[in-house]
Amino acid sequence: xxxxxxxxxxxxxxxxxxxxxxxxxxxxxxxxxxxxxxxxxxxxxxxxxxxxxxxxxxxxxxxxxxxxxxxxxxxxxxxxxxxxxxxxxxxxxxxxxxxxxxxxxxxxxxxxxxxxxxxxxxxxxxxxxxxxxxxxxxxxxxxxxxxxxxxxxxxxxxxxxxxxxxxxxxxxxxxxxxxxxxxxxxxxxxxxxxxxxxxxxxxxxxxxxxxxxxxxxxxxxxxxxxxxxxxxxxxxxxxxxxxxxxxxxxxxxxxxxxxxxxxxxxxxxxxxxxxxxxxxxxxxxxxxxxxxxxxxxxxxxxxxxxxxxxxxxxxxxxxxxxxxxxxxxxxxxxxxxxx
Amino acid sequence: xxxxxxxxxxxxxxxxxxxxxxxxxxxxxxxxxxxxxxxxxxxxxxxxxxxxxxxxxxxxxxxxxxxxxxxxxxxxxxxxxxxxxxxxxxxxxxxxxxxxxxxxxxxxxxxxxxxxxxxxxxxxxxxxxxxxxxxxxxxxxxxxxxxxxxxxxxxxxxxxxxxxxxxxxxxxx
Numbered sequence: 001x002x003x004x005x006x007x008x009x010x011x012x013x014x015x016x017x018x019x020x021x022x023x024x025x026x027x028x029x030x031x032x033x034x035x036x037x038x039x040x041x042x043x044x045x046x047x048x049x050x051x052x053x054x055x056x057x058x059x060x061x062x063x064x065x066x067x068x069x070x071x072x073x074x075x076x077x078x079x080x081x082x083x084x085x086x087x088x089x090x091x092x093x094x095x096x097x098x099x100x101x102x103x104x105x106x107x108x109x110x111x112x113x114x115x116x117x118x119x120x121x122x123x124x125x126x127x128x129x130x131x132x133x134x135x136x137x138x139x140x141x142x143x144x145x146x147x148x149x150x151x152x153x154x155x156x157x158x159x160x161x162x163x164x165x166x167x168x169x170x171x172x173x174x175x176x177x178x179x180x181x182x183x184x185x186x187x188x189x190x191x192x193x194x195x196x197x198x199x200x201x202x203x204x205x206x207x208x209x210x211x212x213x214x215x216x217x218x219x220x221x222x223x224x225x226x227x228x229x230x231x232x233x234x235x236x237x238x239x240x241x242x243x244x245x246x247x248x249x250x251x252x253x254x255x256x257x258x259x260x261x262x263x264x265x266x267x268x269x270x271x272x273x274x275x276x277x278x279x280x281x282x283x284x285x286x287x288x289x290x291x292x293x294x295x296x297x298x299x300x301x302x303x304x305x306x307x308x309x310x311x312x313x314x315x316x317x318x319x320x321x322x323x324x325x326x327x328x329x330x331x332x333x334x335x336x337x338x339x
Numbered sequence: 340x341x342x343x344x345x346x347x348x349x350x351x352x353x354x355x356x357x358x359x360x361x362x363x364x365x366x367x368x369x370x371x372x373x374x375x376x377x378x379x380x381x382x383x384x385x386x387x388x389x390x391x392x393x394x395x396x397x398x399x400x401x402x403x404x405x406x407x408x409x410x411x412x413x414x415x416x417x418x419x420x421x422x423x424x425x426x427x428x429x430x431x432x433x434x435x436x437x438x439x440x441x442x443x444x445x446x447x448x449x450x451x452x453x454x455x456x457x458x459x460x461x462x463x464x465x466x467x468x469x470x471x472x473x474x475x476x477x478x479x480x481x482x483x484x485x486x487x488x489x490x491x492x493x494x495x496x497x498x499x500x501x502x503x504x505x506x507x508x509x510x511x512x
Contacts, residue, residue, distance in 0.1 A: 023379035024463060070354075131351050134469060145473060207378055210466035211459060221484060 074105020229296030387490025395448030425451035
């Protein structure tokens with residue numbers, strides 16, 4: 001006898017908690033796409049787990065009717081690693097922000113990615129600390145005036161994707177909060193990836209950093225400012241699809257206009273499966289306004305996932321030595337009696 | 340976020356008071372609706388006034404005369420192609436000009452605040468308030484997608500909006 005899974009809808013993943021984000025916050029859009037995605041994955045509801053740190057985005061677990069953990073500042077990757085380690089059957093999502101993930105928890109993020117733990121990490125990048133009312137974050141641009149940088153930031157910002165690629169991430173992607181069709185596709189790709197999936201989402205904080213990603217989100221403008229990555233296809237952009245990215249003789253990207261001697265064949269063709277991460281890194285470094293910024297999947301490669309290797313290692317140890325005895329372990333080795 | 344029970348100043352977003360443990364999630368003080376409405380409504384609802392503009396080479400005397408004539412606190416300074424290059428405000432008169440009144444014929448471009456902070460019609464009122472507080476401004480130019488000035492809002496426009504909303508909320512409470 002087989003038991004069929006109940007057919008779920010996005011509303012089945014809506015929790016009864018009152019949403020406490022500011023009206024018109026970009027987080028709503030990400031939440032909506034997330035709730036649309038979950039019922040399509042064919043995973044029982046009780047097998048989802050969402051772990052977050054601290055920040056506006058980290059309220060996410062309250063708003064999805066699954067298991068969740070609103071945890072410690074910057075430590076969501078560590079807690080999620082623990083969960084995945086003992087419950088590899090769960091699909092675990094990590095929700096973080098630019099401050100939580102790259103400043104307070106930068107170290108944890110780097111290590112979870114290099115271990116390739118089977119987690120899906122969404123980093124909401126709004127280039128500001130919104131929850132604490134507008135201080136500069138690790139992704140705020142140079143010159144950004146905030147409450148904590150009244151004369152403008154002099155810090156060089158981190159690129160979340162450069163951090164992820166530098167940590168040898170096996171799945172790296174970027175999308176934009178209001179580009180809903182694109183965002184849900186990227187979330188779906190991440191959901192199916194084996195290993196750490198890292199997604200940066202450009203997210204508008206309409207109260208403390210309004211319009212930070214205007215160039216990449218406003219219809220009629222974004223067409224000139226973003227280039228959609230498609231595996232095996234040339235990098236073409238522009239409202240009339242008349243521009244492209246070519247790699248020049250100095251091995252650097254450059255914007256070219258199609259026509260007048262330049263054809264699609266001369267352009268850079270995207271290869272998300274390249275083992276060598278240089279292409280993904282180069283694409284991640286294309287910044288507005290000098291270049292159109294790339295959105296889509298930068299990198300998707302196979303590498304053994306940490307939690308699977310851990311599970312195999314534990315099973316092998318049990319096979320060879322039998323199940324462990326925690327009490328015996330506590331009493332073994334160097335022990336002392338304190339008198 | 341102040342705890343209503345013990346007064347402890349919790350960080351925003353806390354579910355329970357860090358000091359006394361009282362739940363904060365259900366807190367909805369009367370200011371909640373008002374606060375929501377400034378992030379829900381965009382600048383467009385304030386119907387920004389058409390800006391009064393002046394060229395950067397015009398004498399500062401003309402600028403002050405225009406401000407007095409029209410009872411406004413600022414002028415937007417635009418170049419020949421209509422691009423916003425600065426803002427000239429009452430504060431500029433006091434801080435940058437009043438020391439030497441003999442400079443009345445000098446160009447306004449020498450006294451203006453160059454590259455002013457701007458907002459778009461789509462920005463929330465909350466963002467405008469934040470920008471005003473951050474920079475200590477009373478006026479913000481409203482620009483279109485090409486960064487051309489299309490309006491001006493003052494802190495008075497926001498005050499008026501808040502007073503109307505406050506009255507509405509009081510009447511429905």
